[in-house]
Amino acid sequence: MKASPYAFIAPFFVVFGAFSLVPLLYTAWYSLHHVQLSSLDQQTWAGLDNYQNLLSSDFFWNALKNTFSIGVLSTVPQLMAAIWLAHMLNYRLRGSTVWRVVMLTPYATSVAAATLVFTLLFAPDNGMVNWVLDAVGMDPVNWRESDWGSQLAVSSIVIWRWTGYNALIYLAAMQAIPADLYESAALDGATRWQQFRHVTIPMLRPTILFTVVVSTIGATQLFGEPLLFGGVSGTKGGSEHQYQTLGLYMYDQGWIVGNLGKASAIAWSMFLILLIIAAINMLISRRLRKS
Amino acid sequence: MATSELTLPQKTSGAPPRRRVRVMGAGKQLHAGPVTYVVLVLFALVSLAPLVWTAIAASRTNERLAQTPPPLWFGGNLFKNLQTAWDQAGMGTAMFNTIFVAACITVGTVLFSTLAGFAFAKLRFRFSSALLLVTIGTMMIPPQLAVVPLYLWMSDLGWANQLQTVILPTLVSAFGTFFMRQYLVQALPTELIEAARVDGASSLRIVWHVVFPAARPAMAVLGLLTFVMAWNDFLWPIIALNGENPTVQVALNQLGTGYIPDDSVIMAGALLGTLPLLIAFLLFGKQIVGGIMQGAVKG
Numbered sequence: 383m384k385a386s387p388y389a390f391i392a393p394f395f396v397v398f399g400a401f402s403l404v405p406l407l408y409t410a411w412y413s414l415h416h417v418q419l420s421s422l423d424q425q426t427w428a429g430l431d432n433y434q435n436l437l438s439s440d441f442f443w444n445a446l447k448n449t450f451s452i453g454v455l456s457t458v459p460q461l462m463a464a465i466w467l468a469h470m471l472n473y474r475l476r477g478s479t480v481w482r483v484v485m486l487t488p489y490a491t492s493v494a495a496a497t498l499v500f501t502l503l504f505a506p507d508n509g510m511v512n513w514v515l516d517a518v519g520m521d522p523v524n525w526r527e528s529d530w531g532s533q534l535a536v537s538s539i540v541i542w543r544w545t546g547y548n549a550l551i552y553l554a555a556m557q558a559i560p561a562d563l564y565e566s567a568a569l570d571g572a573t574r575w576q577q578f579r580h581v582t583i584p585m586l587r588p589t590i591l592f593t594v595v596v597s598t599i600g601a602t603q604l605f606g607e608p609l610l611f612g613g614v615s616g617t618k619g620g621s622e623h624q625y626q627t628l629g630l631y632m633y634d635q636g637w638i639v640g641n642l643g644k645a646s647a648i649a650w651s652m653f654l655i656l657l658i659i660a661a662i663n664m665l666i667s668r669r670l671r672k673s
Numbered sequence: 674m675a676t677s678e679l680t681l682p683q684k685t686s687g688a689p690p691r692r693r694v695r696v697m698g699a700g701k702q703l704h705a706g707p708v709t710y711v712v713l714v715l716f717a718l719v720s721l722a723p724l725v726w727t728a729i730a731a732s733r734t735n736e737r738l739a740q741t742p743p744p745l746w747f748g749g750n751l752f753k754n755l756q757t758a759w760d761q762a763g764m765g766t767a768m769f770n771t772i773f774v775a776a777c778i779t780v781g782t783v784l785f786s787t788l789a790g791f792a793f794a795k796l797r798f799r800f801s802s803a804l805l806l807v808t809i810g811t812m813m814i815p816p817q818l819a820v821v822p823l824y825l826w827m828s829d830l831g832w833a834n835q836l837q838t839v840i841l842p843t844l845v846s847a848f849g850t851f852f853m854r855q856y857l858v859q860a861l862p863t864e865l866i867e868a869a870r871v872d873g874a875s876s877l878r879i880v881w882h883v884v885f886p887a888a889r890p891a892m893a894v895l896g897l898l899t900f901v902m903a904w905n906d907f908l909w910p911i912i913a914l915n916g917e918n919p920t921v922q923v924a925l926n927q928l929g930t931g932y933i934p935d936d937s938v939i940m941a942g943a944l945l946g947t948l949p950l951l952i953a954f955l956l957f958g959k960q961i962v963g964g965i966m967q968g969a970v971k972g
Contacts, residue, residue: 386876390792391804393785394845398811401842405819412821422825470713473705483958484717486965490950491724492905494925495943499727501929502936508741510726546720547965554966603815606907610929629908632817637912642821649817656813 406653413647419640432647442648444623445631448533452608452627453601456537461593463545465586468552469578482553485546493606496539501611504535532611532625539607544600548593555589556582587670595663602656605629628652724947730940731755738936754941762933763916764945767924772949774840774920775903781844782899783892789845790853791884795866805854811847816908824912838913839920843903849895852968856891857884894964897957904950921946 413432415425436442467485475481488496503510504525512522525535559582567577583590608625609616617634619626626634628648636645705713732751733744759765792798793805823842832838861884869879885892907922914923916932925946928939954961 387792387796387798387801389876390788390796390880394789394808394847394850395804397785397841397845398847401823402811402814402819405822406814408822409818412825417821417825422828467716470705470709470716473703473709475705475709475713479959479962481713481717482962483954484720486958486962487720487724487951487954490901490954491947492922492925492950493907494905494922494929495727495947496723498925498929498939498943499723499730502730502738502940503723503726508739508743510743513742542719542723550962550965599813599815603817603908605817610926613929614931616930629815629817633908633912636821642825646821649815649821652815653818656815660813 409646409649412643413650415643417641417643417646419637419642422642425643428643432644433651435644436647436651441623441626441631442651445619445626445628448619448623448625449602449604449627449629452533452537452540452604452625453598455533456540456604457594457597457601459537460541460545461548461590461597463541464548464593465552465583465590467545467549468556469582471549471553472556482550485549487546488543489547491543493539493543494610496543497607497610500535500539500542501613504538527621527624529622529624532620536604536607536611536625539611540601540604544597548597551593552586552589555586559585588667591663591667591670595659598659599656602652602659603629605633609633724951727940727944727947730937731944733937735935735937750937751941754937755945757933757935757938758928758942758945762928762938762942763919763924764921764942767919767921768945768949770836770918771904771921774836775900777840778843778903779896779899781840782846782849783896785845786849786853786895787884787888787892788880789850790855791857791861791880791888793850793854794857795861795863805851808847808850820909820912823909827913832913834914834918836914836918839906839910842909843906846899848968849899852895852964853888853891856967857888860891861887891964891967894960894967897953897961898964898968900953901950901961 412425414428414430416428416431417425471478471481471485504512506512506522506524506526509525511525515522523531525531563581563585564577567581572580604627608619608627608630611625612618612620615621617626617630617638619630619634628651632645632648632652635648636642728751729744729747730738731754733748734750737744737748789808793801793808819842827833827838865883865887866879869883874882905922906920907926910920910923911926914920916924916927919927925942928942933939
């Protein structure tokens with residue numbers, strides 16, 4: 383009987399250890415070696431060559447910058463829209479379940495399927511988006527080639543797929559807010575907006591922090607959307623690398639260029655960035671708890 | 674399972690945590706005004722329009738999609754395009770492969786998550802809280818950190834293009850473990866386990882006759898969420914598999930990189946690859962929504 387708790391948790395830790403933890407350490411090891419896709423048997427010690435290579439590469443800094451800007455472009459509007467949507471779903475609605483399921487439908491669409499559709503919708507010459515822009519008298523945007531246009535298009539895929547999901551998470555948190563907080567605010571003469579601003583938002587703060595962390599983790603590894611948005615030359619992230627993210631850069635260096643050592647170094651850079659974000663997050667939540 | 678349920682007192686079904694939340698929310702719920710409905714309709718349109726347009730584009734020809742304005746209603750080519758996508762773009766093989774892969778991953782994840790979730794929720798053992806923290810922390814690790822070594826091992830084993838390559842690494846889930854733990858903390862009365870133990874039931878019997886029946890609603894929801902995630906998994910499958918033995922996402926990736934230069938067929942492929950999950954949402958949307966909200970309150 384004593385051993386059984388460990389037996390119950392063993393499958394998780396064995397599979398995690400074998401397919402995540404050990405590979406994670408091996409990735410660190412490979413990042414210190416020259417490993418080529420064409421000659422997997424010959425691995426020679428490289429020291430910090432791969433990392434130095436990265437730090438002096440314009441493409442790495444470009445990918446880092448793109449990951450950050452697409453991350454902001456996709457996360458900030460998404461979470462704001464999600465809070466707004468959750469606020470509306472929190473009213474007493476006819477067919478509330480139907481609304482919720484409809485808002486979650488994009489989540490059922492895979493990254494690949496969604497991106498293939500959005501690529502057509504954002505086609506510069508004959509896509510739906512530019513046709514609508516033209517109809518309302520605005521200039522068409524070159525969603526493929528322009529820096530901010532292509533990044534916005536890629537971000538819109540992320541926003542579309544995740545807004546409903548995050549709205550449900552906010553909705554769950556909103557429903558857990560005690561009703562008497564709103565009652566006493568109403569007694570003090572607070573308007574609906576003031577209630578939202580001074581009761582809902584502060585009570586949601588831990589949940590907002592949670593969704594920011596989860597979205598940041600997702601944004602750091604963004605890969606499928608820019609890959610498929612780029613079509614045939616997808617791993618470059620556009621003709622000028624204008625939407626090549628770190629995830630894409632890693633795949634490009636590892637499996638198109640064939641330098642798995644460098645790809646390992648990129649993977650570990652991503653992990654280090656996430657660890658830094660986690661540390662910042664811990665500082666913020668500690669501060670929140672104090673106040 | 675059916676017989677074991679009969680021998681259980683009703684206590685196990687307990688008060689599902691969802692109910693309490695609903696009662697708390699209901700007190701302050703205001704009726705939505707007309708403006709809210711209008712905005713919600715707009716949100717719903719944005720949610721559904723890309724999917725509807727996928728079907729519209731899949732029912733047209735490549736030539737028509739190249740013209741302006743883009744088509745806004747269905748044409749007559751849907752079945753022809755679906756057939757081309759099914760036969761030539763490998764969507765047929767891909768669908769069967771993905772059903773198999775996602776089913777294996779779902780069974781493994783639900784089973785292992787329930788066992789580990791039960792241990793973390795109800796059993797006392799050394800380092801349990803530290804191990805739970807580690808489990809949650811693993812959710813932060815991007816899949817990119819594992820794919821290079823996995824690829825090298827796969828090459829050594831000669832496992833390229835074999836489905837077990839994409840099944841094995843995904844058989845467990847930290848999210849699932851935490852999800853089941855949070856559910857079982859409340860839904861499974863500790864006295865029930867102790868009573869079974871006093872009666873001399875072995876650990877396995879307790880799991881089978883007490884834990885599984887109590888966990889069943891959450892297992893179903895976790896199964897749905899896992900199936901959706903497994904169906905849509907992208908990074909590792911496109912590294913491990915190619916067009917000879919693809920999953921749906923691998924086949925779609927090939928379509929996207931110009932494998933068949935016909936946009937209406939590409940859209941037919943996207944439609945095919947999404948349809949099973951849309952049907953699942955139609956049937957179990959309420960449970961999936963409930964699962965996400967349930968995971969959120971406690972997470």
